Amino acid sequence: MRVPVSWLRDYVAMDMSLTELATKLSIASAEIEGIETRGVADEGGNLGLFRIGKVREAIKHPNADRLQLTKVDLGEAEPRSIVCGAWNFGVGATVAVALPGATIPARPGLPDGLTLERRKVRGEISDGMILAEDEIGLGADHEGIMVFPEIEPGTLLADVVPLSDKVLLVEATGNRPDLQSIYGIAREIAAIYDLDLAEAPGLIPVGTPGGPVKIQVGDFERCSRYVGTIVQGVTVGHSPLIMKARLLGAGMRPISNVVDITNYVMLTLGSPLHAFDLATLNGGGINVRRASDGEKLTTLDGVERVLTADDLVIADDARAVALAGIMGGAETEVSADTHTILLEAANFESHGVFRSSERHRLRSEASGRFEKGVDPQLADQAARWATELIVEFAGGTWTSWNDVHAGLPARPFVEFRPERADAVIGVKTTPDEQFRILGKLGFEQEGTGVIVPSWRARDVTREIDIVEEIARFRLEEVPFTLPQRREMFGVLTREQKLRRRLEDALVGLGFAETYTPSLRPDDETTWKLPEPISVDLTALRTTILPSLVEAVARNIDAGAKNIALFEVARVYLPGDGDLPTERVRVAGIVEGGFSRAKGVVETVYAALKAEPAFARGEHRLLHPGKAATTGAGIVGELHPRELDGEWGAFELDLDDLFAASREPITYTDVITYPAVRQDIAVVVGEGVAAGDIVATARTAAGAELREIRVFDVYRGEQLGAGKKSVAFSVAYQADDRTLNDEDATRLRDAIINALATEFGAELRA
């Protein structure tokens, strides 16, 4: 909410600096997001350059048909000559003048404001500027310059009109509807600084008339109170300058005296109002009811709304005339011809307003307040004060009053222990001080608790809510302590540690870690957002690699070299229950082909003390002949249609990887009885996989075969067509003795015999 400071001063006398006030309010009440100037900047003597002047001469500009050339008396020795584009005044008029050097504020069409200079306009000197309302932030329309009653020339304009004001940008939280009002914020300031708060306007009934207003409420759940008043014989016109200036400062556009008053009272007290032109209401009364499905209403913004039975409407005898609590209808709005108004100050249930506002994608100052919850006690106060203001500024006679409700809620009593506040806040506050703060906020001490003010009844219902009221005034005094611990200590789990090791291993291999969005354009998943914000972020991904392919492609375009990217993130797989199965995976892409990727995966496994189990595999992103499963995922060469050149890729499931990890490692004695090493080469058919040779050798040699690794594959004429030689190194070792040459021969024969039987392998000389 935008809060003009002059408006606050109507209710609380303040002399602290605004910067300090903003800090205190931010800490105790609501964040102050900034302090702005409304109207003319009050700095560097600027205000002194705005004066009242009297027009002594006014003729047509000799060189421009649409300009006037004037001489304006500003109480100086000589009148100043000023060129002006407006014609709604003449000799003798009292006007407002900005002198050269004055800075006028920014406005639509003049985004940076303007500092005036003495200059020639079409050959004639212009030594100032005669002002229109919008040029100094006092109105919205450029309807010609301001003309005043007789005032002494040279008088400071700031003494005549609200020329300059500061505006606090207050961002109140959702639980504080009372801070959606000037008076509510004034109340907070009074509590923070222990100042007197002026009584709220409209509290004292002054001659409430007895004439009736036809009001029928058909749904007290959704409309707990409806106050209606009628004022006959109003003259719709302009509001007073001060009201216009404050509304502009608050961010609302002045419209007419009647409408401005409803907004002014809403901003002051926080209770929204609406004025109908009574002559447009069929039957001359109000019926609050649910809309019928398909019923239509054109709201003030000119949009035709198709209503549902969940929408609450204000209706006359024939049709809906307002979407309750959100926006009035175009056909019944107050216009220049309006003579009799029906003023509404009602209470609409917050969730109903929220649903209608969502459904129609329509938010307003009123709906924002009703959604947060408006104090029902305010309705009659707001109606009374607004009616008084209408009579004062638009004339007419207040003829009728009606207040329809099904009983107003009692102010809640809440048990409260001051020592409980100390226990939660961690700093002591005397009970006297606690009740002083509460008193300033409108809470009344009674017995073992407090009675909550009606404007806080919604969010203060429990002792802890009262504790918060104390806490927010003590935040700066709360000390810095740590919990007194007797249990618990912090340690990463095995999986969390292995994840760090995995990340570090890949970093050691030259990979850069990246993060890509979990949402994809469209994946093969049922987990799609029905209303995505963009097609790129639509479906939860079931694999990470496509995002990495895109990231690599962008890097290629950017000219990057030695590209290697990895990501650790979740995939979301269709699950058995009503939630997806979320699995954390590591995926990577690296320049180089299949063996590069496989080497990375082998190193990752080795870092995790796990053994991969490679088998031929397939994946839609991978080369069909160069892809393998590992036991925890896939590795392979990227399909050439994905990226130009040879690229290795892998995607592994972390839980599966970590389950295979032998951490913590059990020590093996490899020192006492050293290993015997040999190289063996066998000739086999082309179709025999190296992995199968290794597996067969392991089975044949048993536990004494400690290491085996293929180091060469050779094809040549002397081997014959369709044959290859596979060379591998082995290490034999026992736990209880040093193996001798006979042992080595025995193990080697066992391996060769098994390979001969299984694959027809021949030992290569």
Next chain:
Amino acid sequence: MTDTPDWNAYEAEAAAAAQAAASSDDLEEARVRFLGRKSDIALGLREVRDRETGMLLNGVRTRLEETFDTRAARLADDELDRRLRDEIVDVTLPGDELPLGHLHPITQIRRMVEDAFLGLGYEVRDDREVETVEYNFDKLAFLPTHSARSPRDTFFFDPNHVLRTETSPSQIHIMEEKEPPLYMVSIGRVYRRDAITATRYPIFHQFEGLAVDRGLTLADLKGTLLHVMRALYGPERKVRFRTHYFPFTEPSIEPDVSCGICLGSGCRTCKYSGWIEMGGAGMVDPTVLANVGLDPEEWSGFAFGCGLERTAQLRHDIPDIRALWEGDLRVLRQF
């Protein structure tokens, strides 16, 4: 053999030749001449008949061999020195290019957060990202009218399933799984329906802390956040609290950390306030405790949440959050 050579003169001549040799090759030539198979002394030794002469000649030969060995070692050293003096490299040339990767700044921040909380005795966890409305809103005491429940703010799959809007459902999960005392930090991805801008991305990371124990106070929360903010931003930082509202904490606050750029005097980064918003926090609402079956008179708790991207932006002065999501190596290789 007619003459008997003067072996003293021979020894002196040989020793002089060794000293005069300017290179290993010269020395070897001299060694062959004075000690080789056809040298006078070799021939002399072959013809020795008496013990006395034999001792004399052996003595000469042994001394000369020592002399030549010493000279050879010296010459070898000199030659190595000379050769190395010629092997000068341009030490300003780059070395071999070895692979070195990079952890993403978010991962680095995640580890800093984990380590800070491990030091305070917290456990680390992460929970599911697709949540039920029950865990994301209901059990966290969001009012039916809270704007986060609107599909305008939150990604809904259907009326009952959302992408979690904060890591706070972890509070419910851990309190349902375990008995207090509980000290945990949950770190992971969260989702909000925000348009992509320099400061907002619809996917981001949060860390969420929760402590549930007997007798916890707002002061304990303040002290905890001070430690964590100092771990993340440096030991001179200050922390202050501002009142706020969250459905699942009461009292609720927003913690601010003093601005590291202006050190509190006000600058553009801190919008001239000297303070930077760090997230949300508060004492666990008694309703939330009751929702998981804990007695709010016996147990109390505090909770807080904070964005990792925001932390990374502040720590590393990254103006545009999108840089963290694009996988651009020119960005990643800086970290």
